Amino acid sequence: MIELKVPTAPFQFPGSKNYFGLKEMMNSELDFLKATVLSKSQEDVIMYSDMPIEEMAKDSDFPKKWMFGMACMLKKGLHLHQIHQIDRPFAEMMLGLESWIPMYMTGQISPYYLKESTGQTFMHLLKVSGAAALQGEAIYGHHTQGRYYLTKHKTEISYYKEMAELLLEKASPLMEIFRGNAAIPYHAFLQADTKTNGKRYHILSALPLHTLNSSLLEDILNQNQINKEDAQKIKAYIDKKSAQIQQILSHDMITEEFPILSKEEFSRFPIALPLSDIFYEKNIYYTWEMYKQHLESTLNYEKIHQNYCIKQNQQSAFRNIQIRIHEKKWVLVSKNRTPAIHFLIRHPKMRNAFENIIIPIVEF
Incomplete structure (x- = not known):
């Protein structure tokens, strides 16, 4: 397993940062996980994304690093409220199942989905923990031209957390547990x-x-x-x-x-x-x-x-x-x-x- 590089000094990134292009977007996901894992916060995490995952999955390192980061987050004892986007191509559904099912077995993930279609014009990503918030946006079909934004400013985290909680209210349980x-x-x-x-x-x-x-x-x-x-x-x-x-x-x-x-x-x-x-x-x-x-x-x-x-x-x-x-x-x-x-x-x-x-x- 490729290890997620954990800094020897306390992990820091600027109070906020923009990420452009596929490679930077993948880095933003890992930076969010690092900030969440290395913080003292034990707050629940809420995650949603309707961004495509197939291109990221083709990267030789990213899937392993992402899985390792998720494993560290769960090992820390955090509970994750995951809102899945199930209106995806079949190949992406398979990639998602392969990644998520073993993690479900920890019992620390509550899976949800949105009954209403999010449309095929804008794509969104929203991930919030007690330490950081990651927000992404793109035009449907143009993922690589989108932008991801990571922040650890308390006021912005509070804003994105409220948005994530409102989104969670609209979601329905994906499974009976x-x-x-x-x-x-x-x-x-x-x-x-x-x-x-x-x-x-x-x-x-x-x-x-x-x-x-x-x-x-x-x-x-x-x-x-x-x-x-x-x-x-x-x-x-x-x-x-x-x-x-x-x-x-x-x-x-x-x-x-x-x-x-x-x-x-x-x-x-x-x-x-x-x-x-x-x-x-x-x-x-x-x-x-x-x-x-x-x-x-x-x-x-x-x-x-x-x-x-x-x-x-x-x-x-x-x-x-x-x-x-x-x-x-x-x-x-x-x-x-x-x-x-x-x-x-x-x-x-x-x-x-x-x-x-x-x-x-x-x-x-």
Whole structure:
């Protein structure tokens, strides 16, 4: 990973600065992140942009530096209110998903979008933290002729913050977010969906639980020294999950894609039971032999269930994220390990992006 150059002396830029041209615009984004990360402020950050991102993404260094800056901001503990512009070309949608989904898994980002069209005349960017504000403007189709303006003057930050908050009031949540305190409505959603028609496609980072037989499950729980109460909770959940899958298979197709690990890969990246649906707070790991047994039972499950299909990957694009797609209905993006979090996406354009391409998500 290319490191964001952090000054040894306290970071300073002029009280305000204009940026012109694509290269300077990219620098302005990094300067905003630097100012935000290195300040003492813990205020929430609000960000919006309908500027094109494809040209910036072609730069060999900028995407990595931007991701590193965002990671530093989140590691600092700041909460980000991100207003997405989803009325973008398909290629830009994919670039956006690839960047944002791993960051969503931190639970520190609240995603929004604007229902009303912002038009195709002017383009805007507005990013505000407790330490700086970045404002951008351009004519549609002429991004490189635009201007970005960065300020750390308190009066200007206050002005742009008010503008950002007013914009946030106009925005709608892009996703439903389920954490442990929303387990009841989350489980109700999963149960109700079993009766709904439509093909399912699951992109998994671990083997599916519904193919795990009871004796092997018992061995895994004993191996991990799981107490009796937790063991009963896990068994009850897997029984319920298996019944839900059976109900879906009775009327529709389920395709599940997951990696097949070599012994070397398994030793480097041990696999845990994917228990995020019950927000379980411990990681329960397989041994290599247990993993092979579960894989075998999964392959056998496919043979005896006509509507069940496996797509094997030799390499996993991610290790802690699973994506479940109900065709033309919704997409559910989940973090497997503690603390579990689930993002339910119903917006047609976002859903369509997931349905039509498998993105190479990189672990954040």
